[in-house]
Amino acid sequence: MARAIWAKAIGREPEAMLKRLLAEAPLCGLSLDVLSEPVEDSAALLVFDPDDPGSLTAVQDVCREGRRQILGIAAGRAAEDGSADWRFLQAGLTDIWHAKGPSADLAADLCRRIKMRLERMTQLDAVLKSERVTRNLVGSSGVWTDALRRVAEAALFGTLPILLTGESGTGKELCARFVKSLSGDRSGGDLITVDCTTLNPELSGSELFGHDRGAFTGAVGMRRGAFALANRGVLFLDEIGELDRLLQVQLLRAIQEKRFKRVGSNEWVQSDFRLVCATNRDLAQEVADGSFRADLYHRIAGCTIRLPPLRDRRGDVLPLARHFLAACLGEEGAVEIEPSVATLLTEREYPGNVRELQQIVQRLALRYPGAGPVTPGMVPAELRPTHDCATEAPEACEFARAADGALAAHMSLKDIAREATDAAVRLALSRCDGNVSAAAKLLSVTPRALQLRQAQQSGSESH
Numbered sequence: 001m002a003r004a005i006w007a008k009a010i011g012r013e014p015e016a017m018l019k020r021l022l023a024e025a026p027l028c029g030l031s032l033d034v035l036s037e038p039v040e041d042s043a044a045l046l047v048f049d050p051d052d053p054g055s056l057t058a059v060q061d062v063c064r065e066g067r068r069q070i071l072g073i074a075a076g077r078a079a080e081d082g083s084a085d086w087r088f089l090q091a092g093l094t095d096i097w098h099a100k101g102p103s104a105d106l107a108a109d110l111c112r113r114i115k116m117r118l119e120r121m122t123q124l125d126a127v128l129k130s131e132r133v134t135r136n137l138v139g140s141s142g143v144w145t146d147a148l149r150r151v152a153e154a155a156l157f158g159t160l161p162i163l164l165t166g167e168s169g170t171g172k173e174l175c176a177r178f179v180k181s182l183s184g185d186r187s188g189g190d191l192i193t194v195d196c197t198t199l200n201p202e203l204s205g206s207e208l209f210g211h212d213r214g215a216f217t218g219a220v221g222m223r224r225g226a227f228a229l230a231n232r233g234v235l236f237l238d239e240i241g242e243l244d245r246l247l248q249v250q251l252l253r254a255i256q257e258k259r260f261k262r263v264g265s266n267e268w269v270q271s272d273f274r275l276v277c278a279t280n281r282d283l284a285q286e287v288a289d290g291s292f293r294a295d296l297y298h299r300i301a302g303c304t305i306r307l308p309p310l311r312d313r314r315g316d317v318l319p320l321a322r323h324f325l326a327a328c329l330g331e332e333g334a335v336e337i338e339p340s341v342a343t344l345l346t347e348r349e350y351p352g353n354v355r356e357l358q359q360i361v362q363r364l365a366l367r368y369p370g371a372g373p374v375t376p377g378m379v380p381a382e383l384r385p386t387h388d389c390a391t392e393a394p395e396a397c398e399f400a401r402a403a404d405g406a407l408a409a410h411m412s413l414k415d416i417a418r419e420a421t422d423a424a425v426r427l428a429l430s431r432c433d434g435n436v437s438a439a440a441k442l443l444s445v446t447p448r449a450l451q452l453r454q455a456q457q458s459g460s461e462s463h
């Protein structure tokens, strides 16, 4: 591994262990370094003592600093049943190992295992930072990159069928293409998409399985169906939740055995495809209700990945909007967006998710004259916000309404100011996915000042 992996220890025993690991690391080809500041947003190693009461908060603080992949090494006794592990994962660790030490043998073995694990994380990081992702699968929010990482992991390191779930327009088909692009290097086959909403049990056999010449009136030649065409590629069954019960049975057999018969033929045809399915329905619930076959569900849901709705990744709205603008305007893509339009785009609701945002941006682009920023006048009338107090600025109007409520509740000026500050801190942190430095920047304060404010906030909440 060429670049050094940032490593940190919290506490005395962990520091001794990290020292031992640093001594052994070069012998195992692992490049570890203790730096006061992380060099980049990539995999990292954190050694801590799970028995230390302050360790959970300390781990949380490190994880909040922005690195996404952190391997935790627990150097301590910890509970026998490992129950604390889940809390550390919740605090932000990617994984956790318990290690005793620090004997030289154990440290060498640990280094080898850490190296393999970090290499896997780094490999996935490299995919997520590659042009095929940054150019096509826009977004850097935690929920989106976590989902994308799981898609990449499933595509690269296994053959299980992938089930993509999520609301309409969240990028399920785009992710199916991503799976194809990652497995394409190995298999060379195509991505074959079947829209299950258009299938019907009487007529769709040929589309799925193909037919022989003369199989039915009008079958003048042999036809290869979707299952055969997907050989050595990816078969993408979109909207699989819409499948009729009869078709569910037909598909089950072909998916299970990876072989089928063309309509009008008695010969088995083998096809080696990677299966990716998508649905915006809650299939587990439909299985419970009896409307979706449990056996088919368990076949297709080898690896289920939920794509987040846009409301859970508002920080991605503007990068997505810029991406779609660039697609519409070509070379003139890097245009500024006026703050009023940026706020409108970020704060509005998107029941149609990314597809809806894309359509709105396409409408904005229609009015873009070719120079200057995107201005409020380019926003279609029905999308513009309306305000009761026409004479006031929109923000002042919202504030006035909130202050009115506070006065009605007999709050003092001091309490109103504190409530407003706390709300702004919460909003900024939520918009920045809990990243303190980014939220501090947004609020024009130092990260230290923001942390102090948070501490006061949680102090007053616990009283």
Ligand SMILES: Nc1ncnc2c1ncn2[C@@H]1O[C@H](COP(=O)(O)OP(=O)(O)OP(=O)(O)O)[C@@H](O)[C@H]1O
Residues within 6 Å of the ligand: 136, 137, 138, 139, 166, 167, 168, 169, 170, 171, 172, 173, 174, 175, 278, 280, 320, 323, 354, 355, 358
């Ligand atoms: N992260 C993203 N980056 C760039 N474009 C995106 C992203 N997510 C979605 N899109 C675009 O949004 C549109 C809708 O995405 P897609 O068709 O993949 O959604 P879907 O979840 O399959 O929708 P549906 O359930 O309605 O079929 C497409 O044009 C797609 O290219």
